[in-house]
Amino acid sequence: MRCEEVSELLPGIMDGVDQANAEVVSHVETCLRCQAELAQYRKLLRVLHQLRAQSLDPPPGLLVEVLAQLSDAAERGAMRSALAGRKLAYLAGLAVAAGAAGAAGAAVILATRGRGGKLPLAS
Numbered sequence: 815m816r817c818e819e820v821s822e823l824l825p826g827i828m829d830g831v832d833q834a835n836a837e838v839v840s841h842v843e844t845c846l847r848c849q850a851e852l853a854q855y856r857k858l859l860r861v862l863h864q865l866r867a868q869s870l871d872p873p874p875g876l877l878v879e880v881l882a883q884l885s886d887a888a889e890r891g892a893m894r895s896a897l898a899g900r901k902l903a904y905l906a907g908l909a910v911a912a913g914a915a916g917a918a919g920a921a922v923i924l925a926t927r928g929r930g931g932k933l934p935l936a937s
């Protein structure tokens with residue numbers, strides 16, 4: 815199995831959409847390049863979980879930090895292929911979506927408070 819094939823499968827596996835098969839697992843276990851890529855995903859997922867957990871008040875600059883780390887990784891040449899370009903866009907999209915979800919949650923809470931605690935749809 816080649817790194818290109820593994821890196822194509824990683825996003826789905828990390829998302830829980832795809833299952834890692836034995837071939838992928840044994841490749842990653844022996845391949846430093848793919849391990850480094852996996853570590854990047856883990857780091858990003860951890861940040862996304864933190865964003866979700868505190869969706870009301872994500873620390874300012876956190877998203878910017880994530881995106882900066884992504885560009886750092888790109889600059890270091892860790893993800894040089896065209897595939898990597900697509901993956902960065904994918905990851906950036908995930909991060910933006912998580913941020914938007916947090917903002918939407920805050921908006922709902924604010925709207926709820928404005929109506930004396932009733933949900934807008936319930937009145």
Ligand SMILES: [Zn+2]
Pocket residue numbers: 816817820841842845846847848
């Ligand atoms: Zn590899």
